[in-house]
Amino acid sequence: MTNKPLLSVRDARVGFTTVRGVVRAVDGVSFELAEGRTLGIVGESGSGKSVLVRSLIGLVSATTGVEVEGQVVFEGRDLRKLSPADFRRVLGSEIGIVFQDPMTSLNPVTKIGRQIGEGLRLNRGLDRAAADRRAVELLSEVGIPEPERRARQYPHELSGGMRQRVAIAIAIACAPKLLIADEPTTALDVTVQRQILDLLQREQRQRGMAMILITHDLGVAASRADDIMVMYAGRAVEAASTREIFRTPRMPYTEALLRSLPRLSDRTHTRLTAIPGRPPDLARRTGGCAFAPRCSYRTERCDAEQPMLTREGGHGFSCFHPLANGA
């Protein structure tokens, strides 16, 4: 925690221009991530988790206008100030990403070995033969049997779990310092979810990578993350170490999330049950706290004023009526 951060994000904002107005999908999020640590980002669907991490690495795609703001410092370099070529070099060699759905994140018409080796040839200067050899090693490292044969196959010849292993092999191929995993298990069978998470964790430890793990699932976050950031309507509403979050949540939204989680001792991957009400329309922001309409502690002030993220020790939360410390 006291290390100088590997990644530091300040006031990240992403707005999509749509016919309904500007959708503020990410609205002023700041966080830091130290080397080798895991940050879990949790929040309901649509809270801006994917857009946030994609904006960090310049991969927000939209048909209409997108506005991305804020500062992203990675290993002391301000990523938004790099030239496109330098940025691609950092992205390719030092940051890896695993997407949610392994059915769509691999190129359907390219052999698997080639897809793994591509980054190595580009960023590490390997020739084709060396990249192919390394791809086979990586396949075996991520637990794929008969790696030589698999390397010559196409994605559709593999199961979902296997494909996600391939996606992980691609992400770690160039030995990145940061791995971003955006709900890496949501699209998979329950039986393979745990294996994939174990694989991610093992690779992370062996390689000393930092990881951002996005999940819907507080159980997953509890068991895999060092720190947790809770997002709601494009904002970080609470951030602390995993232990703090679970022991003493300060933000009513986090409390509601925890309450909706059946029990911590339940098996992981139990989905969040709904909190009454719906998240707000991101194109129509009001002045107050975004969670207020669903909050049982709501007062007039909550509707009128936006609470700022307050810090008490290492624990940040944005609420006018925080739950008692140690409650």
Added chain:
Amino acid sequence: MHWLARQLLRLVAVLFCVTLVTFLIVNILPGDVTIVILGTLATPQDIAGLRADLGLDRPMLVRYFDWLGSALSGDLGRSYRNGEPVAQAIADRLPVSLELMVLAQLVALGIAIPVALLSVRKPGGWFDRISASAAFGFLAMPNFMLGIVLIYLFSVSFDLLPATGFSPLSDGLWDNLESMILPALTLGLIEWTVLMRVLRSDLLTTLKEDFILLARAKGLPPWRVLLQHALRPSSFTLITVLGLNIGGLIGGAVIVEQIFALPGVGRLLLGGIFNRDLILVQGTVSFIAAGFVIINFLVDMLYAVLDPRVRHVRFRN
């Protein structure tokens, strides 16, 4: 391989139907070859005699199966007018038509692919908008008109290329190409528009896929993402349209051969129709239909080459 057998069987069935229908249509065409040959002053006896000589007095179906039997052994009969074997007449003119169509496709693809790739770099940008307008402009132009405009520009105004006539390859490659450039442009300049629109729209869909984001996350520069990751998975509709367009291309070639006086199969066919040379028309149309069906069959095979998933389904199941 059982998929292949099914396809071949279908091919045979289609060819049978096509030749039969052609035969029926050709035979109800108004006009009479005997009058073309003997002139309007011929006596009824002369006409009847000639009809018997040509075998035209037999029932239509008998004549069809007779024709089909010979056709299967490669004999398409002899022209009623000059006795030249039809198969030979087609074979002599086929290279011209094939060259025209291949060059036209190359022109069309050579314009469509780069334009589509450049348009999707910035959808709605100036290049995208200009190329879209250009495409609609060309699409709206009938090919005979475009042919005449091209002749006017390149032959009449600047005298760069010959307006009509054909030089065989034996006259040298450049002479040959020179006589083919305008005809190929006439066809290709119209066809690229459809190909470009189709490819552009598929590229835009593909570019939203996660695997494109992943390719970008590997640090690949934008043009490599486009060429190596987006183009191939986006080309399936393009290929379908390419196959379907062969029909239009053949129709266009018939007209363009006429405009530029190219001695191709299309001109042979038109000559046959004007002269009521039914056996020649029958042979040429059947040949063109067979070519169309077979090319579509080959296009279908091309999917399997381009898309491993199709290969998988077809050849494993």
